[in-house]
Amino acid sequence: MMLDILMIEDERNIAEAVRFILGRDGWRLRLHPDGEGGIEAIRENRPRLVILDLMLPNRSGTEILAELRSDPDPALASTPVLMLTARGETAAAAEQADAVLAKPFANQDLRDLVRRMLE
């Protein structure tokens, strides 16, 4: 069964909260806790949506996004990406991401955004 969402987020507690609320909405979600291996996880899971933290250990969200967008597989390269930011870099991050959500966010805002991106 196709994965709806792959979330790449190193903050375990944030990831658990997101997994709970999006799981309640019926989305199939998997977590990857590190920038390292992030692009491989996307290629392996081929999710319908990637939720990507900007500041990750080992490899930043910006780097992962740039590599995704330059993937030779056009379908993979155009995977929708929702970028989570904790810093004032939303403009730069938004250039290649399909949507940007600044931390801290309201759960309902996340739910609405994900629904719009997946439906």
Add this chain to the structure above:
Amino acid sequence: MNRRSLSHVLTGTRIRERRLALSRRQADVARAAGISPAYLNLIEHNRRPVGPELVQRLAKVLEVPSDELAEGREEARIATLREAVARLADDGPDAAPELDQAPEFLARFPGWAAALVALARRSEALERQLVTLSDRMTQDPYLLTTLHEVLSAVTSVRSTASILAEESEVPDEWRHRFRANLDEDSLRLSNTAQALVAYLDSFEADGAIFTPQEEVEAWMAAGTPSIEAARDLASDAGRLLARTHLARLDEETAALPDAVLAPAAREEGDPLRIAARLGCPLDLVMRRLAALRPPGFERAGLLVCDGSGALTLRRPAPGFPLPRPGDACPLWPLYQALGAPQTAISHVVVTPEDRRFSTLSFATRSQPAGIGGPVLSRAQMLILPGDGAAASPASAAIPIGSSCRICPRADCAARREPSILLAR
């Protein structure tokens, strides 16, 4: 209009403005000042020069300080006013003041002119402060990391608390997990906020202690008093670092007791020979020498960094230049050692103030998580004032600094950013 005639216009205009403000007739003022009414009329209409002696007489008659009418003061005021107005005019096409009428404006409305200048000066001071703070916000790794920690913890708390408050029928397993997460995040937020407040307070006082690492350094410099009573250890993070430091010191003292190290240091002098004689790792000997400071090493300092180059321990030798955390000189032999693990590197270094230090650097690598785990690097540099024991006599002195931002060496090949000491 040249500078000289401009100043005459100003002086004449101001004399006239003052006379009219006192409702005095031109003839009366002229008589009191010892000149003809016709000559005063020419002065007031800026058709005759007026010397400093006459300005003084007119000022006395017009009951104002003479410098209120003097040329130099007016010129300076005009220059300041033009500068202030020009700065404000940069704000857009709607702000296009008539610069050529600045002298008239100053003469007719001195109060408004002074307010305008004061406003421009305040604006300039605030801009300077903004640049300074902006530099700090965008370049300071400690602040960036700490702010990121705060935002992450707040994000987690907000999402988790919303789930507990708003979601119906949260299974017990999740409920317990979220409660534990809230507890963990609130503690983390509390510690980080505490460290952040201490750090931001330090913006007011240059040189103040503001990171947990610096708290520990101040505590070590005070002779490692009881952690609970130590005033330098203001944050929980600082106290935790201090406890970790003490535990490591105890372990290392047990591995290489004072009674064993002191005589070997006295008889051998060279840290490598001490290590060979005692059969101890060189890095342990270096750390113990810096901690015990036996004869020959009384003024020893020690720097330790991890594989990223971040300093994890800074025990400075007297006079050795140390920057704020995260901003050290890349020419320190400490960083050479990272690239050549298990090799002792000795160098004499010289600071911009021409102070010389002998250094011995040594790096190790380990895999504490076992095969397949990450390889961790650590380097340390033992520092002794002068050209003495720790460095090989043949080594050439390396010109070093504290950090690029405050280093005056203009021709340094390792410079990574301009120095504020070399600007313009």
